[in-house]
Amino acid sequence: MDPLQLGTYSFSSRLLLGTGKFGSARAMLDAVRSSGTQLVTVALRRFNREQAEDDLFGPLSEIGGITLMPNTSGAATAKEAVRAAHISRELSGSPFIKVEIHPNPHHLMPDPIETYEACRILASEGFLVMPYIPADPVLAKRLEDVGCTSVMPLGSAIGSGQGLSTAAMVSIIIRESGIPVIVDAGLRSPSEACAAMEMGCEAVLVNSAVAVARDPAAMAAAFARAVEAGRQARTAGIMPKSGTAVATSPLTSFLGSAT
Amino acid sequence: MDPLQLGTYSFSSRLLLGTGKFGSARAMLDAVRSSGTQLVTVALRRFNREQAEDDLFGPLSEIGGITLMPNTSGAATAKEAVRAAHISRELSGSPFIKVEIHPNPHHLMPDPIETYEACRILASEGFLVMPYIPADPVLAKRLEDVGCTSVMPLGSAIGSGQGLSTAAMVSIIIRESGIPVIVDAGLRSPSEACAAMEMGCEAVLVNSAVAVARDPAAMAAAFARAVEAGRQARTAGIMPKSGTAVATSPLTSFLGSAT
Amino acid sequence: MDPLQLGTYSFSSRLLLGTGKFGSARAMLDAVRSSGTQLVTVALRRFNREQAEDDLFGPLSEIGGITLMPNTSGAATAKEAVRAAHISRELSGSPFIKVEIHPNPHHLMPDPIETYEACRILASEGFLVMPYIPADPVLAKRLEDVGCTSVMPLGSAIGSGQGLSTAAMVSIIIRESGIPVIVDAGLRSPSEACAAMEMGCEAVLVNSAVAVARDPAAMAAAFARAVEAGRQARTAGIMPKSGTAVATSPLTSFLGSAT
Amino acid sequence: MDPLQLGTYSFSSRLLLGTGKFGSARAMLDAVRSSGTQLVTVALRRFNREQAEDDLFGPLSEIGGITLMPNTSGAATAKEAVRAAHISRELSGSPFIKVEIHPNPHHLMPDPIETYEACRILASEGFLVMPYIPADPVLAKRLEDVGCTSVMPLGSAIGSGQGLSTAAMVSIIIRESGIPVIVDAGLRSPSEACAAMEMGCEAVLVNSAVAVARDPAAMAAAFARAVEAGRQARTAGIMPKSGTAVATSPLTSFLGSAT
Amino acid sequence: MPMIKITLNGQAREIAGGSSVAELLALSGADRQQVAVVVNEQIVRPEERKARILEENDQVDVLVFAGGG
Amino acid sequence: MPMIKITLNGQAREIAGGSSVAELLALSGADRQQVAVVVNEQIVRPEERKARILEENDQVDVLVFAGGG
């Protein structure tokens, strides 16, 4: 399939994977492998010698072909997000940063004002900025204007599995956008990821749906297939809807000839 | 993936493909090949020496690994459908018959009364009966009781591309059914086929969405991938929906520590 | 509003009300009054002197202006439904009969074969037959052909409150039907009843949504208003959907004149 | 019904009406009357002696009981919106201002950054600020924090008639909001307005759906009824959805007793 | 007079031989409202209930309208 | 030999009396592929087609598989 272009980076996989909420580091790593993902989100956390397994940097590096996209989770303001980005880059060596500023723990919805300010600053510092945003067409365009590499509108609340509830707005964002649009958050199943790709998203970011599946590695593979199917369908030209039925078989009446 | 079992037949592909409405026999054959389908629908038509290309029996046989499932399109009554089934079996040598009785050319919706009667007769004659039906849970169960091999509820009107508009009823049919449920008609894109598989359909039957795509062969491959993804997701255990957000990243407040 | 015509009967209210599942006979009667309904369903039950309040015939007669539509609930076959209809007419003196044949207590979905047979017989006997049916366009048309007064496709499973899940099929039924189409079962809130009327239903039948509301009488009034609103909107001409935005305000640029 | 409280103003009608796109001033005025609305939006336009009918101030004042809510349509920045608000207040004598800043004429989606800034300023100047916003929960909360009187999230693009496409986000906004939430833009029919009220909106603002109806006055009345129905349903306690059917009739088997 | 066995609304019951349907209704407290009576699958109209004498093993159903959707 | 009238796929047609179904197929160019043959609603199997002689007013349908959904 045609590669996903983000800044100067090119990825053959269009499935971005989050690493939170897995039952174990092993389960997460198996899912990363079977998903074929090349861009993976991680989050900063204070070192704790009792939870050495927390540290994902080593294990993820060993897989190979993986680029890290740290997020700014925990930041409630632009200032905090910028600081988290600086620390993350120090640790990851990656120019990618997922800007994620959600002050309210009940719904984890992004703050458009703080997100806009943080993205403006980080883009000017040369980060490849990937903001997690509400499905807001004008905000998306303004983030493009300040130099974001992609916009990542939410499908529904993080971890809710309520799917692409924002489809109408996301399709406007796609129509107007000059940068890749990636749906992030809320996708529950591969069919939803496939639908996002059919709409014209350049990629999808999934975490909970894989992490809490009974078999995360199998679910990761299923998402990978569905994302490819959706991209392929988009380029193959999806049929238009019709208000009426259109026969696929000849309606020859020979059968009635003798009745 | 686990095989699709229909009567004594076992298929590795869970995508059934219709052969109508393609721009050319060549386009159809390319789509059949790239879809990996093993069960293909065809329709009876009077021989016409001017349209020798109409005759699909030869070309489909050459592909290999394809089982034919003739349909009874054109039949408006149980009696006509039974006659079409007899003629079709003579020609196909296949025990599969897609019972399709739709008296109204405006919407091509199946007739439950005539369909029930035709299926009763054909099942008793040893056909592997695959009826195209409205998404009617009790009808589906009664068809199982008279010996149908599968039931194929419609997603929406044939060729309309309005998708799985009957999802609520189809999921009841699946819950109650002791035979494979296959969604037939109305699917517009791979994401819809994937969703049908996630719901628990054993397979999907697609025709228009592939036949009228800009690139039918690529669309056929996309459907194949999506069907596999949906089946795999079903078995991997899809996450439940949640009314609220559930964080995927630590919300540690270290970033605010000094603000 | 224009009256609802059913056989030779004319009703100013387009809200039909069921009487089951209410907390008390009083609550039910208050709801009937505040709904303004003129056609009410009841069900046969064996007399039990310990539950004299069960008997709704007297109280409903006292309200005045109410026509009874007994249902055949409990019938699992055409034969049982016909018998229930005879007994009900004896007791109600009303020509209306709601044919309701649902063999499966898990989903209470109607049996199309038995329903068709029962309706054929009862219509020939002069009943005003109102069958509760799956949202099946051909079945609906065949029931019209055998003399039914109306068809009542289900919106979703009885008592499930899942709304008009069958909208796509119901709209085909409406387009093709020569008799009033009434949505029965599954409606959860007034907006859904309103939407059914906007689609072109001639009336709606509601029971659970009113019976289990915190305030059944107020909910009954809300449904009555919503049904009127939907009918009025249907006749006032609902705007078409548009793929794009269309300004409602002048976009004069005077404000920017000096910037 | 309980009144709608906006700042120190109390309205018995919960339907706000826009005055754009009507075929004539007379049609608009008839719709305003039959809707029973008490809060009406208008837009500034340069005076043109050839289109004296443009001037709605006089005619609307004559109706009586109408409060004007001028909008800032045409403004592309906070600065322009603030200027439009000052001019509008001068002309209307009303403290209400609908802040509407949409730079892109293709989709007319609001700009969250400029809208936030304009609202901050106007609220501090004592306006009753009613911003038209994307369905963004955090933006809504921040607008409440700077003193807005209400937030008016869009249902879908202005004039598109695509309905409450943002329902999932709007319900989060309602759950979190301490000020009235009013759905503005995109509603196509009364059932959608009714649904918005059932969700917990305090009012709805409608324009195109009434203005372009075949019979605007009748449609306005239909919306008024639907809004009342939705509010009444909300307070009467809407039933929960159920995954399964729940019988409304006794399933006594007496009918089968002798079969 | 000897008692006879009948079935009333699915329950076995004894009543005095020679009783009429009307008497059964009165005994059952079912004479103060509109009811439908079915004896051995035959509907017994109000005007017939005095005359109709019950016999051994009669299946009697007495029905009313209850709440239904 | 005299011609007889038959109906082939709904069209009136004349052929030489005594012709077999197999001969009709050859004349019609329908002998190079798999076809189903129905004469007066009876299916005529390949092995029967040489022997089966057509008669005046026979209704003949020759069918193939075309694209269908």
Next chain:
Amino acid sequence: MPMIKITLNGQAREIAGGSSVAELLALSGADRQQVAVVVNEQIVRPEERKARILEENDQVDVLVFAGGG
């Protein structure tokens, strides 16, 4: 008296020097309804319109309420 150039609602226009805003409104037929007047981005209230004399290059906007959503 000499004419001066002003801009009225975006259009260049000449009026007699020394004219007031109120006179401009009368000339423009805008004195029979409620209008808002903005001169060089400053709002001119009704009570100020007689006294406010227009000068060369003044930008004048006269605004009314039209239909809007």
Next chain:
Amino acid sequence: MPMIKITLNGQAREIAGGSSVAELLALSGADRQQVAVVVNEQIVRPEERKARILEENDQVDVLVFAGGG
């Protein structure tokens, strides 16, 4: 040598005066993986950690990458 008080990942802690950031990491078992170190909001690069001596009341954060979406 006297102990000094610092804050490590939000927790009060004492270490020997004159200790370097590198030494603190070794004591904390944080020297076997890639970590980010922030002292008083300033990032301390790996190459600076030996030289950077901790002082009374320093706020030290040692961070790693954990799972996140």
